[in-house]
Amino acid sequence: MRFQSVKGTRDFYPADMRLRNWIADAWRRVSLRNGFEEYDAPIFEYLDLFTIKSGEEIASQLFSFTDRGGRNLAIRPEITPSLARMVNAQINSLPRPIKWFSIPRLCRAENPQRGRLREFFQWNIDVIGSDDVLSDAECIFVAIDFLREVALTPDEVCVRIGSRPLTVAALQKTGVPPDAMDKILPVLDKRPKVSEEDFQKLSGTVGLTDDQITTICRFQDCTTLAEVREVLGDLDTDDVDDLERLWDYLQAMDVADYCVMDMRIVRGLAYYTGIVYEVFARDESLRAVGGGGRYDNLLEVLGGPAIGATGFGMGDVVLGILLEEKGKLPDLTRTLDFFVIDDSDVSLDQVTKIVAALRSKNYSADFSYKRQPIGKQLKEANRRGAGRAVIVRKDRLAIKDLTTGEQKERATGEFLENPEA
Amino acid sequence: MRFQSVKGTRDFYPADMRLRNWIADAWRRVSLRNGFEEYDAPIFEYLDLFTIKSGEEIASQLFSFTDRGGRNLAIRPEITPSLARMVNAQINSLPRPIKWFSIPRLCRAENPQRGRLREFFQWNIDVIGSDDVLSDAECIFVAIDFLREVALTPDEVCVRIGSRPLTVAALQKTGVPPDAMDKILPVLDKRPKVSEEDFQKLSGTVGLTDDQITTICRFQDCTTLAEVREVLGDLDTDDVDDLERLWDYLQAMDVADYCVMDMRIVRGLAYYTGIVYEVFARDESLRAVGGGGRYDNLLEVLGGPAIGATGFGMGDVVLGILLEEKGKLPDLTRTLDFFVIDDSDVSLDQVTKIVAALRSKNYSADFSYKRQPIGKQLKEANRRGAGRAVIVRKDRLAIKDLTTGEQKERATGEFLENPEA
Numbered sequence: 001m002r003f004q005s006v007k008g009t010r011d012f013y014p015a016d017m018r019l020r021n022w023i024a025d026a027w028r029r030v031s032l033r034n035g036f037e038e039y040d041a042p043i044f045e046y047l048d049l050f051t052i053k054s055g056e057e058i059a060s061q062l063f064s065f066t067d068r069g070g071r072n073l074a075i076r077p078e079i080t081p082s083l084a085r086m087v088n089a090q091i092n093s094l095p096r097p098i099k100w101f102s103i104p105r106l107c108r109a110e111n112p113q114r115g116r117l118r119e120f121f122q123w124n125i126d127v128i129g130s131d132d133v134l135s136d137a138e139c140i141f142v143a144i145d146f147l148r149e150v151a152l153t154p155d156e157v158c159v160r161i162g163s164r165p166l167t168v169a170a171l172q173k174t175g176v177p178p179d180a181m182d183k184i185l186p187v188l189d190k191r192p193k194v195s196e197e198d199f200q201k202l203s204g205t206v207g208l209t210d211d212q213i214t215t216i217c218r219f220q221d222c223t224t225l226a227e228v229r230e231v232l233g234d235l236d237t238d239d240v241d242d243l244e245r246l247w248d249y250l251q252a253m254d255v256a257d258y259c260v261m262d263m264r265i266v267r268g269l270a271y272y273t274g275i276v277y278e279v280f281a282r283d284e285s286l287r288a289v290g291g292g293g294r295y296d297n298l299l300e301v302l303g304g305p306a307i308g309a310t311g312f313g314m315g316d317v318v319l320g321i322l323l324e325e326k327g328k329l330p331d332l333t334r335t336l337d338f339f340v341i342d343d344s345d346v347s348l349d350q351v352t353k354i355v356a357a358l359r360s361k362n363y364s365a366d367f368s369y370k371r372q373p374i375g376k377q378l379k380e381a382n383r384r385g386a387g388r389a390v391i392v393r394k395d396r397l398a399i400k401d402l403t404t405g406e407q408k409e410r411a412t413g414e415f416l417e418n419p420e421a
Numbered sequence: 422m423r424f425q426s427v428k429g430t431r432d433f434y435p436a437d438m439r440l441r442n443w444i445a446d447a448w449r450r451v452s453l454r455n456g457f458e459e460y461d462a463p464i465f466e467y468l469d470l471f472t473i474k475s476g477e478e479i480a481s482q483l484f485s486f487t488d489r490g491g492r493n494l495a496i497r498p499e500i501t502p503s504l505a506r507m508v509n510a511q512i513n514s515l516p517r518p519i520k521w522f523s524i525p526r527l528c529r530a531e532n533p534q535r536g537r538l539r540e541f542f543q544w545n546i547d548v549i550g551s552d553d554v555l556s557d558a559e560c561i562f563v564a565i566d567f568l569r570e571v572a573l574t575p576d577e578v579c580v581r582i583g584s585r586p587l588t589v590a591a592l593q594k595t596g597v598p599p600d601a602m603d604k605i606l607p608v609l610d611k612r613p614k615v616s617e618e619d620f621q622k623l624s625g626t627v628g629l630t631d632d633q634i635t636t637i638c639r640f641q642d643c644t645t646l647a648e649v650r651e652v653l654g655d656l657d658t659d660d661v662d663d664l665e666r667l668w669d670y671l672q673a674m675d676v677a678d679y680c681v682m683d684m685r686i687v688r689g690l691a692y693y694t695g696i697v698y699e700v701f702a703r704d705e706s707l708r709a710v711g712g713g714g715r716y717d718n719l720l721e722v723l724g725g726p727a728i729g730a731t732g733f734g735m736g737d738v739v740l741g742i743l744l745e746e747k748g749k750l751p752d753l754t755r756t757l758d759f760f761v762i763d764d765s766d767v768s769l770d771q772v773t774k775i776v777a778a779l780r781s782k783n784y785s786a787d788f789s790y791k792r793q794p795i796g797k798q799l800k801e802a803n804r805r806g807a808g809r810a811v812i813v814r815k816d817r818l819a820i821k822d823l824t825t826g827e828q829k830e831r832a833t834g835e836f837l838e839n840p841e842a
Contacts, residue, residue, distance in 0.1 A: 003470050003506045003723050006494060009463035011507050014521065017459045033780045035787030035805075037756055038438045042430035042540050043464060043496070043526055044484070049424050063465070063494075065486030068530055073427060073484075075464070075496070085424045086432050095804045097790060100435065105464060105526070109489055119463050130790050145780070252770060253777070302424050335458055349673060356674070359454045359566070366456030369518060369551050383516045384456075 008110070008118030018332040020121070023150075023316055023323075024103050027123040030146045031101035034138070036125055039100045041082030047072040049081045053301045055270030057186060061108040079104040079124050080271075080295070080311065081302065087128055088304030096129025096307075115287045115318040123290075126311030128299070133242050136275045136294060137249035139312045143279060143290060144255040146314070151328050154257040157289065161277040162265030163243060164293065166228065169236040170219035170263075174212040182270055184208065189266040191220065192284075220264045228263065239274075246275060271295045279314065281322055289322055290314030334403075337363040338419065339381035340390045341374055350392050357416050358390075390415075429531070429539030439753040441542070444571075444737055444744075445524050448544040451567045452522035455559070457546055460521045462503030468493040470502045474722045476691030478607060482529040500525040500545050501692075501716070501732065502723065508549055509725030517550025517728075536708045536739040544711075547732030549720070554663050557696045557715060558670035560733045564700060564711060565676040567735070572749050575678040578710065582698040583686030584664060585714065587649065590657040591640035591684075595633040603691055605629065610687040612641065613705075641685045649684065660695075667696060692716045700735065702743055710743060711735030755824075758784040759840065760802035761811045762795055771813055778837050811836075 005011055012020055028038070051059045064074040076082060079102055087098060102124045110116055125142050127135040140159055147157055167188065168181055176184060187202045194202070203213050222228045225247075229240055243261065250256045267276045274294030281289070292312030300306045323329050338358050342351045351367050358365035366384060368377050374391065381389045382402055391398040397415050400407040415421075426432055433441055449459065472480045485495040497503060500523055508519060523545045531537055546563050548556040561580055568578055588609065589602055597605060608623045615623070624634050643649045646668075650661055664682065671677045688697045695715030702710070713733030721727045744750050759779055763772045772788050779786035787805060789798050795812065802810045803823055812819040818836050821828040831842075 003467065003509070005463055005503075005506070006465060006467060006492065009465070011463070011503075011510070012461040013507065013511070014458035014460055017461055020461070021459065029783065032785045033783055035757060035785060037435035038442065039435055040433040040438055040441070042426055042432070043528065044427060044430070044540075046424065046427060063486060063488065065484060067484065071427065082432075085426070086434065088424070089432075090434070095801070099787070107464065119465075132790055134790055252773065336456060352673065362450065362454055364453045364456060366520070369553055369555055380516070 006118070008112035010117065010119065014335070015332070018335070019320070019329065020316065022330060022332060023319065024121065024123075026146060026149050027101075027103055027314075030142060030149050031123075031125055034099075034125075034142045034145060036099045036101040036142070039083070039086065039102050040104060041076070041079060041086060041102075043105065044073045044075050045082060045085075047074045049085060049302070050074055050077060053081070053271045053298060055182070055186065055268065057268055058108070061110055063107050063109055075107040076104065077106055077108045078269075078313070079106065079122070080126070080269075080298065080313075083124070083126060083128075083311075084299045084302045084304065084309075088299055088302055091299075091304055097135065098126070098128040100128075101125040115321055117317050121316040123314045123316075124311060126309060128309040129307050130310075131296075131308035133245050133275070134249055135308070136310045137246055137253065139292060139310055140246075140250060140259070140277060141253045141255055143292075143312055143314065144258045147258065147279070150323060152322070152326065156282055156326055157258065157279060157322070158282055159259045159277050159279050160262035160265045161243070161246070161259060161275065162261075162263050162267075163239055164266070164272045164274055164276055165239040166232065166236060166243075166263065167219070167266055169232055169239070170216055171212075173232065173235060174215045176208070176212065180207065185266055185270075186268055188216065188220070188264075189268045192264050193287075222263050223261070225261060228261075242275065265291075267291060267293055271298045271301075273297055274310070277312075286322060287318050289318050333385055334387050335364075335385035336366055336387065338365040338388050338390050339377075339384055339386035340365060340367045340392060341377040341381065342367075342371070343374060343391055343393045345394060346392050354390060354392060354397075354412070354416070358419060361416075361419065363419060427539070429533035431538065431540065435756070436753070439756070440741070440750065441737065443751060443753060444740065445542065445544075447567060447570050448522075448524055448735075451563060451570050452544075452546060455520075455546075455563045455566060457520045457522040457563070460504070460507065460523050461525060462497070462500060462507060462523075464526065465494045465496050466503060466506075468495045470506060470723070471495055471498060474502070474692045474719060476603070476607065476689065478689055479529070482531055484528050484530055496528040497525065498527055498529045499690075499734070500527065500543070501547070501690075501719065501734075504545070504547060504549075504732075505720045505723045505725065505730075509720055509723055512720075512725055518556065519547075519549040521549075522546040536742055538738050542737040544735045544737075545732060546713075547730060549730040550728050551731075552717075552729035554666050554696070555670055556729070557731045558667055558674065560713060560731055561667075561671060561680070561698060562674045562676055564713075564733055564735065565679045568679065568700070571744060573743070573747065577703055577747055578679065578700060578743070579703055580680045580698050580700050581683035581686045582664070582667070582680060582696065583682075583684050583688075584660055585687070585693045585695055585697055586660040587653065587657060587664075587684065588640070588687055590653055590660070591637060594653065594656060595636045597629070597633065601628065606687055606691075607689055609637065609641070609685075610689045613685050614708075643684050644682065646682060649682075663696065686712075688712060688714055690716075692719045692722075694718055695731070698733075707743055708739050710739050754806050755808050756785075756806035757787055757808065759786040759809050759811050760798075760805055760807035761786060761788045761813060762798040762802065763788075763792070764795060764812055764814045766815060767813050775811060775813060775818075775833070775837070779840060782837075782840065784840060 062074045107119050183206045191199050272293045273296045276293030278288040278291035294310040340355050355365045389400040483495045528540050604627045612620045640652050693714045694717045697714030699709040699712035715731040761776050776786045810821040
């Protein structure tokens, strides 16, 4: 075949699209009920917007291009820089806190592999204009509200919570200078994803000594906040207090059973400044389903004010694999409410009138373009995923439930009055 | 300000997004009830897919780029080539007719102007696998079903219907050779959009003589099919018959009051082969709102079988302007069902419990992160677009309708049982 899609992109045939819409609808429903409003930004932006503060990994994965006017542009690999740009542009008129969500299509020039594609959809929720850890707690709550909505239990998934400032404090304690952090944090972020040997090697390349690695690992392996306090001594107690208040909120919000403190969580993006977290399958058999955290400096770096911001992203690819593995995908095969069929002695006109009447009541309804025997039309009704077939006879209708096979006769007027009876 | 969006793209702040969703939801609702299933394709494809058959105009407006693997790619300027590619890839397993719709984001490197942007959304419906003019009629019906859905009347908008083969026949009659058609059709397409003088000039550049132009204009200015027959003589009567059958179907479907025969309609894209049409404001004060037609060769050109195909596209930009001008945009300012407020003597816990209970019933509900006087919280409720404020008191709630100002007391349990009572 001559034409193909590009590797790492997906064609959404109707069955795939129904699943994509089912996920996006749940994201949207959960966002709206939690008081978030939807926004979106352009699919491409000036290249600079994405290179200034997102870190090297994402900058190396950009689809960039130059337009006829010589502008350097790129397809968005994430939406947070666009969000910061938009908020900055209207900072004086937007009431705060700003609680917004989006479901952008994103592109990254990665090597396609399981759970990772070059084009995907990512749910984003953000709260801008609050320094209160309550807003971090609310973002985590919304993530968990979605996990519950799609029936993922605390036995199956969890939110692992770490802290950028505590990780930085632990690194400083071992003698790492402040200007080396941007290089070292992405290496720590890799630790849970690679072998211990590869981690040692990577750590060496960014200048960490064996002693430093040991001390950092001791911090990262803490499983309680009491242990964290012990390892760090009197360094940075405010940030431990923050994690404790976060935990209290998560308990009050009744979602603590989904949460785990885990100092291995660092996040790959450069702009995080506070609490960070990732959503994982409990058995850690897959990449992170999503993740987020506080990014208090990003708006300022992009020319705006210094105000608190925190947020969360969840992609559709790993999520889709997880939902399938755990058997949580719904049956989406019923795609048409009614398929209308003509018995041999009625005209096409009688059929199209009933189809039009059903459609005007917002039922999805269809019919065959070809005049053919009832059996063939019933087959087409099934193939099209219709819930019910409506067989049009001289003066009555036969309504056949295509799931149960049950059939009943109804008068046309009475049927159109209440088609679902 | 340092960072801006690229000219010709749009930021969708929440109010813009609500409008975009309102339009897209109507497109989706109308498509589904007419028996169409949703699909989507990647935002970028191999460049070739878009240059092979869409014509010069669209090829000159591509955002193209080369990825790290040296592949020549482009952001999609339309979705029909991707649709043809997808259908070809599964041609043996897809039951026909294929009735699909999509609401893709598209990008074209045009000069931004009123009604024309570099990034937009376009509703597409297509029927593949039917040669019957009934399928063209159905596409036109669906377009009009949408116009009715958003309350645009036959006095305000109309579908102008022309014919590619009749236009080609009229050109052949004046002596234009077949291989000149691809060059001349786009010029005829421009005629209603430019001055008569500019049209004469453009016609000259593609080699049309004054006599040829006069004859073609006589054909294009026909207002009835009888006139068309007269002008063409016995040339191509089959295609006039097709238009007559189309008209009969449109009358039977009760949408003929929205339709006009108009031989000036040619369409700009190169791949059309049959009936073509465009949706316009009656007063022709704006560009076309949408348009479509039959394209029987496209699948074959892209490596598939020779099967009939017909379809329709409608963008969101001109449509948005038209809906605003005609006063058809809905009031979308109510964005939150409930805003929950604490009276001074209740704890934050009592507030968040009521918020959580409302959210678990799928109502959108929110509260203030800050503890502040009722007056300030009511102001925040209004600013957030809440329909109702819930004021939490020691043992009862006061529910205030923020539209009417009415307030009533309700017991907490009874309220949560039925919040909308």
